[in-house]
Amino acid sequence: MSTASVPLPNWITYGLMPFLNLVVAFLISGVVVWFIGESPLEAVKLLLQGALGNGEGIGFTLYYATNFIFTGLSVAVAYHAGLFNIGSEGQAYVGGLGAALASLALDHYVPWYVTMPFAVIGAAIFGAAWALIPAWLQAKRGSHIVITTIMFNFIGAAMMVYLLVHVLIVPGKMAPETRVFLEGGQLPKLDWLIAMFGGKIGAAPFNVSFLIALFMCVVVWALIWRTKFGYEIRTLGASPTAAIYAGIPYVKTVILTMLISGGLAGMMALNPVLGASARLQVEFVGGAGFVGIAVSLMGRSHPIGIVLAAILFGVLYQGGDALSFDMPKITRDMIVVIQGLVVLFAGALEYMFRPAIVRVWQRFGKA
Amino acid sequence: MENLDIISILGSTIRLSIPLIFTALAGLFTERAGVFDIGLEGKMLFSAFAAAVAAFMTGSPWIGLLAGIAVSVLISLIHGFASITNRGNQIVSGVAINFLASGLTAVLGQAWFSQGGRTPPLSPSARFTEIIFPYANELRDTGFVGRFYANVISGHNVLTYIAFLAVPASWWVLYRTRFGLRLRAVGENPGAVDTAGISVTWLRYRATICAGILCGCSGTYLAIAQSAGFVKDMSAGKGFIALAALIFAKWRPVPVMLACLLFGFLDAFANFMQGKNVPGIGEVPVQIFQALPYVLTCVLLAGFIGVARPPKAGGVPYVKER
Numbered sequence: 001m002s003t004a005s006v007p008l009p010n011w012i013t014y015g016l017m018p019f020l021n022l023v024v025a026f027l028i029s030g031v032v033v034w035f036i037g038e039s040p041l042e043a044v045k046l047l048l049q050g051a052l053g054n055g056e057g058i059g060f061t062l063y064y065a066t067n068f069i070f071t072g073l074s075v076a077v078a079y080h081a082g083l084f085n086i087g088s089e090g091q092a093y094v095g096g097l098g099a100a101l102a103s104l105a106l107d108h109y110v111p112w113y114v115t116m117p118f119a120v121i122g123a124a125i126f127g128a129a130w131a132l133i134p135a136w137l138q139a140k141r142g143s144h145i146v147i148t149t150i151m152f153n154f155i156g157a158a159m160m161v162y163l164l165v166h167v168l169i170v171p172g173k174m175a176p177e178t179r180v181f182l183e184g185g186q187l188p189k190l191d192w193l194i195a196m197f198g199g200k201i202g203a204a205p206f207n208v209s210f211l212i213a214l215f216m217c218v219v220v221w222a223l224i225w226r227t228k229f230g231y232e233i234r235t236l237g238a239s240p241t242a243a244i245y246a247g248i249p250y251v252k253t254v255i256l257t258m259l260i261s262g263g264l265a266g267m268m269a270l271n272p273v274l275g276a277s278a279r280l281q282v283e284f285v286g287g288a289g290f291v292g293i294a295v296s297l298m299g300r301s302h303p304i305g306i307v308l309a310a311i312l313f314g315v316l317y318q319g320g321d322a323l324s325f326d327m328p329k330i331t332r333d334m335i336v337v338i339q340g341l342v343v344l345f346a347g348a349l350e351y352m353f354r355p356a357i358v359r360v361w362q363r364f365g366k367a
Numbered sequence: 368m369e370n371l372d373i374i375s376i377l378g379s380t381i382r383l384s385i386p387l388i389f390t391a392l393a394g395l396f397t398e399r400a401g402v403f404d405i406g407l408e409g410k411m412l413f414s415a416f417a418a419a420v421a422a423f424m425t426g427s428p429w430i431g432l433l434a435g436i437a438v439s440v441l442i443s444l445i446h447g448f449a450s451i452t453n454r455g456n457q458i459v460s461g462v463a464i465n466f467l468a469s470g471l472t473a474v475l476g477q478a479w480f481s482q483g484g485r486t487p488p489l490s491p492s493a494r495f496t497e498i499i500f501p502y503a504n505e506l507r508d509t510g511f512v513g514r515f516y517a518n519v520i521s522g523h524n525v526l527t528y529i530a531f532l533a534v535p536a537s538w539w540v541l542y543r544t545r546f547g548l549r550l551r552a553v554g555e556n557p558g559a560v561d562t563a564g565i566s567v568t569w570l571r572y573r574a575t576i577c578a579g580i581l582c583g584c585s586g587t588y589l590a591i592a593q594s595a596g597f598v599k600d601m602s603a604g605k606g607f608i609a610l611a612a613l614i615f616a617k618w619r620p621v622p623v624m625l626a627c628l629l630f631g632f633l634d635a636f637a638n639f640m641q642g643k644n645v646p647g648i649g650e651v652p653v654q655i656f657q658a659l660p661y662v663l664t665c666v667l668l669a670g671f672i673g674v675a676r677p678p679k680a681g682g683v684p685y686v687k688e689r
Contacts, residue, residue: 032471036478037478084456086405086458086462137665141669143668144682146458147610147614147668148668151661152665154607154657155661158655159658162654162655165652290462290466293462297459331473331474331477331484333469333470333471333474333477334470335470336467336469336470336473337466337470337471337474338470339466340464340465340469341467343462343463344445344460344463344467347455347459347460348450348455348457348459348463349449349455350455351455
């Protein structure tokens with residue numbers, strides 16, 4: 001009998017298997033570190049110390065995690081509908097334009113809590129707009145969404161560089177970036193939250209976007225599992241033909257899902273643009289859209305899983321930074337290696353251990 | 368425009384198209400066999416690194432080429448293991464390969480050579496250098512045809528000519544051999560191929576190996592023919608432009624070459640136009656040329672220039688019925 005059809009309990013499918021995959025990914029990362037000639041254990045110690053050892057480290061870790069929660073949610077929502085949105089990167093980039101425009105327009109006149117809703121809406125609308133054409137092409141023309149969203153990442157990058165170099169740049173300045181937003185256009189830091197736990201935030205740009213991200217997790221959870229539209233999304237993802245047969249409008253569902261996905265990606269821009277650097281810069285997304293793919297895969301497209309995976313990647317990012325200071329042989333690129341291994345083992349090879357686990361389960365577990 | 372130097376633009380069009388042609392042909396093999404290959408970019412980068420390291424160690428460009436191909440085939444096999452044997456998501460696997468390539472090459476490059484992820488510059492004897500055709504130098508100053516011969520036809524490295532030979536060779540393999548027929552069939556209807564008693568798995572593996580070989584050539588070209596060493600992230604999105612070219616050519620070999628030449632021309636033209644003023648418009652932003660290949664491909668996908676129909680079984684892992 002084929003092992004693929006044997007049912008396994010949830011704790012194995014959602015707990016043990018992802019855990020084993022992660023362990024393999026980290027073991028191989030350790031081998032790479034060892035191969036370079038450093039001690040993997042020492043590296044892990046430095047990494048954890050850098051990421052979680054003090055208030056500032058935790059602040060940075062959660063700052064990175066905020067980015068990944070947004071992009072992870074973005075990928076997850078599309079994934080529930082069976083759509084692979086690989087364009088969160090571009091949607092976040094363009095979303096930054098919406099957020100920045102809101103700040104540039106309002107920061108002279110109103111305090112931050114008035115600007116914030118406009119920036120959130122602006123980022124979401126611009127991000128969603130960048131997902132609209134790929135969504136339409138998928139729904140109406142049947143072009144593969146993976147291909148079109150990749151293309152739109154590049155088109156978006158070219159467009160944003162053009163806008164920053166030729167339009168939004170401060171006259172007389174060399175750097176392709178907008179002016180620095182005044183306080184009314186920035187999101188305040190969450191220093192009190194870190195202080196509550198007795199830490200000091202230091203230079204970490206951990207800000208209100210984190211709370212917005214957590215709020216969006218609840219919204220996404222409610223949308224996917226507690227609304228009629230969410231049910232339609234999941235049905236479409238489980239079986240497009242069954243969904244169409246059941247009268248679920250294909251075109252509408254695909255386009256709306258992608259708009260939500262793009263909007264979530266766009267909102268990621270709040271964190272770096274309004275929260276950290278207080279201006280729109282070239283390439284501020286920095287690969288967070290692609291990390292979102294890893295986060296969503298690891299988190300099994302569930303908001304709770306996404307938050308946990310995002311924090312894990314936050315630890316890797318911040319810890320990796322700290323590590324590259326202490327072990328110059330291990331550059332920041334090591335994070336990208338770990339990321340790749342996690343995507344490979346937790347994503348593409350997620351069922352690699354299933355046949356073996358099934359055999360063990362059948363022999364020992366059932367009794 | 369007073370000095371629109373068509374010859375030099377065409378010359379650099381050829382140079383910029385070669386990696387695209389190799390990579391797009393690689394994608395042609397995998398995608399025609401029903402395996403999506405987002406990891407072309409990563410394979411290119413891996414092979415560029417391997418070629419540069421091997422050429423630096425041995426001083427021989429041919430060993431560099433072999434190393435580039437070997438590593439690229441190895442990565443292809445990982446992609447095959449994930450997406451054919453384990454029936455994992457082919458796109459996820461490709462994304463993972465791209466991450467790994469970008470990270471590992473930089474980490475290893477830094478650890479081995481401590482030059483910020485670069486490999487040490489290669490001497491000319493460790494590279495593929497230009498081949499000057501007979502009489503090219505004599506004909507250089509004899510009018511348009513002479514200059515065309517000297518600058519566009521002659522004066523490229525051996526991989527350039529291999530790339531142009533790879534196009535008819537790929538066509539022949541895909542359309543005139545039994546292997547090619549089966550490969551195309553497995554991308555359209557793997558069930559039928561399986562029923563005929565041919566292993567879907569083995570066929571798809573062979574397709575990914577072909578892709579690995581071609582990607583190996585393309586990475587080698589980048590690192591030890593076009594440049595004199597590996598630079599961090601030197602593939603710079605070329606794998607994705609090649610993917611766009613593959614779609615733009617509707618998954619057919621000769622149009623693939625033409626699409627790559629077109630996208631290479633756009634790149635060359637953009638370089639040429641940098642800092643030049645067009646009367647009435649002013650300087651044309653270089654970003655327009657950068658975005659144009661992708662815009663064109665999306666317009667094509669929207670169905671405004673014919674219909675691009677991908678292989679039917681693309682992206683779907685094959686599950687043998689029991």
